């Protein structure tokens with residue numbers, strides 16, 4: 039992967055107000071978007087009662103927007119050109135009328151189960167960057183996180199329709215779109231999120247992962263993923279057993295007696311891989327003698343590599359999350375869905391920026407000019423739709439929209455079944 | 468809500484059927500008449516019981532020996548049905564088992580009325596009732612357990628022996644105290660994971676494709692989960708009939724009082740607004756803030772920022788000690804703008820949050836400062852956070868260092884650390900209070916950071932730091948004096964002796980019944 043410096047930093051935040059209208063008029067995939075959020079129309083008003091919120095120019099934030107149709111949504115977005123679009127819950131009433139319903143009756147009913155992983159939460163365990171910065175080295179953490187969560191959500195919880203979306207800057211989101219996930223209660227959501235959380239504690243906690251006996255199959259599975267990356271990522275790239283400071287940080291996680299011995303042993307051993315071997319040996323020695331489980335080598339691996347979830351985002355049904363295909367105002371990158379079959383080669387710095395795709399659009403190809411006249415005869419809406427398809431296909435956005443289409447085809451299997459069941463029921467009566 | 472016909476039918480049959488087991492799921496509201504006096508006694512005593520459950524849950528591991536012993540004692544003491552003796556025909560002194568079960572039943576429903584009113588109250592009530600049921604179910608003879616499950620239609624599918632063999636290793640690695648032998652010996656039930664959230668949350672069960680595999684020994688979790696769901700639905704329904712309760716002149720003050728006594732003082736009413744100046748905060752934080760707030764104050768000063776969890780915990784505390792909205796805005800703005808946030812950004816991104824705390828935005832709820840329980844149990848700190856309770860959420864090494872730094876003597880530190888080890892966080896905090904205020908016995912039982920502050924100011928004589936008009940905190944030691952300082956519902960005192968009592972109570976129980984809709 040290229041480094042941050044070589045990235046397509048052709049984007050200038052000042053140009054955003056000029057680019058957004060173009061993006062929303064010609065590139066934003068409204069029809070897929072509408073298809074997604076309607077979920078086949080299995081439930082009445084599912085799209086209509088969905089909350090959207092927009093961040094407009096000058097950080098003006100408007101909540102409780104809702105729309106009766108794709109057309110209405112499209113018109114509004116093209117009118118206001120939001121810097122950021124968030125998606126909220128499906129409510130009991132139209133969100134834009136929330137003030138008119140009796141207080142207490144306006145309630146968030148359903149939403150996708152969502153996860154938010156952000157690189158800033160790893161600041162204590164990455165030395166290459168901090169805060170909002172990311173590079174190809176620490177992006178490995180995201181790769182690990184996605185693999186672990188994707189496996190658990192599918193195998194353990196039985197969910198099938200997982201949409202992974204790059205956040206546009208330093209992390210990603212996951213939208214679990216199964217019906218079973220959308221209808222989860224708040225306490226069920228928090229139980230799922232807690233099941234998936236291993237790294238616990240804030241600034242006042244040094245040891246953030248504590249394993250107990252027996253080690254749960256979920257943790258065993260997660261460790262398998264981490265083991266595949268640990269040596270390259272943590273030992274070589276982050277060099278956690280090289281620099282004095284970080285060595286101390288690691289040794290703070292082992293029991294006191296072991297720490298003393300390791301400090302001695304490290305005096306004669308500088309190679310990080312060998313140092314790690316020493317830790318592993320100490321651990322297995324302990325495991326052989328101590329009655330209680332001693333898993334400090336696993337705990338270290340997990341503390342350095344295990345996904346760090348923002349549990350609060352997942353818990354709330356009414357929590358808002360940045361929408362796929364929204365633009366990140368700082369980087370200009372589009373929040374694109376990620377195809378996990380290409381996860382290992384996914385490069386956040388290759389994700390198209392709004393300026394890139396708008397440019398691509400401008401490169402008019404010879405021969406295309408002519409059919410424009412022909413189109414005038416067609417019904418206007420249809421023509422616009424067709425033109426839009428042709429528009430995005432010319433840009434780097436195409437492959438992401440194609441993936442999104444394929445994802446929706448998958449989800450639609452579930453609602454087809456549901457629709458069939460419903461119509462069967464009707465026949466019976 | 469016309470139940471009268473149904474009621475008459477039931478009233479003629481004794482409720483023996485309902486009270487056949489020492490515990491129940493409270494599926495049916497009581498249908499008999501009770502006097503106002505009994506109403507009140509029942510309610511107060513159940514509240515006492517629930518308060519005990521709450522306190523024990525903080526101090527001890529649930530269902531540990533100590534926990535069980537103390538709860539046993541409270542059950543006996545308050546005459547709730549606590550254990551069916553092997554020989555229950557043995558002549559008993561005191562109320563009969565039937566009377567105890569009746570009391571259990573009726574008192575539960577009375578508190579439902581008092582605790583259905585807000586989200587917070589409901590949450591508290593459900594939690595205590597669930598813990599109570601856990602303890603009682605655990606205590607039940609295996610035969611009665613099965614009877615109980617059967618009676619409440621709680622029957623689950625056991626997996627086949629073959630499936631058990633295939634999954635054996637996973638099952639052993641997922642459940643505590645399950646070995647190869649016990650896997651063979653007991654049934655495993657396969658249920659949707661939503662039905663056993665407590666086991667999922669703590670990863671104490673094997674989970675595959677959306678189903679959990681629960682060993683028979685843990686079946687209580689599904690039972691509790693079910694109970695929680697039913698109770699929560701029932702409370703929501705009861706809440707809908709609240710307007711009727713509120714218009715009842717006799718019930719209303721009683722119920723309000725009952726619900727107010729659950730947390731003791733809540734520090735939301737500000738009697739002392741503006742009595743503290745912003746300049747005093749630094750020195751107050753060293754002298755009179757509990758460690759949790761001192762820690763937040765310090766990291767705010769250092770980083771010129773606090774994340775949301777910290778802003779809520781600290782912001783509401785400051786409101787509780789008397790900062791006005793204007794002061795609060797000034798305080799946070801001046802600190803944040805010293806860091807990466809400029810004034811404009813502050814006004815856009817953070818001021819709302821602060822006005823919100825003072826009930827000036829959004830739903831306009833006046834937020835209540837967090838109690839210790841809330842700080843300790845909800846929203847634990849994660850990466851970048853400084854909130855939480857240091858006695859609960861700090862590494863013991865760090866906590867020790869901190870205590871040393873604050874000049875606590877080595878013997879004091881070891882006393883505190885012992886309490887922490889035993890998970891008595893509030894007691895540890897109280898010990899810290901005693902040591903730093905040079906008092907033998909703090910003479911209060913700590914349950915709120917703002918209480919810590921008030922008590923500290925009392926000892927330090929209020930000085931010039933804060934005025935005397937601090938909110939006075941009547942100590943309701945575990946709620947047992949819940950009614951002592953009540954605003955005396957008009958008819959209450961007279962009710963027991965009143966000749967009209969029977970007439971009154973007849974009417975009342977009529978009402979009581981009609982407040983509960985069928986779920």
Ligand code: SF4
Pocket residue numbers: 757758759760838839842843855856857858892893896914915916919
């Ligand atoms: S016990 Fe209460 S007051 Fe003391 S530090 Fe913890 S939360 Fe704060």
Ligand SMILES: [Zn+2]
Pocket residue numbers: 164166167171172173174175176177
């Ligand atoms: Zn990096």
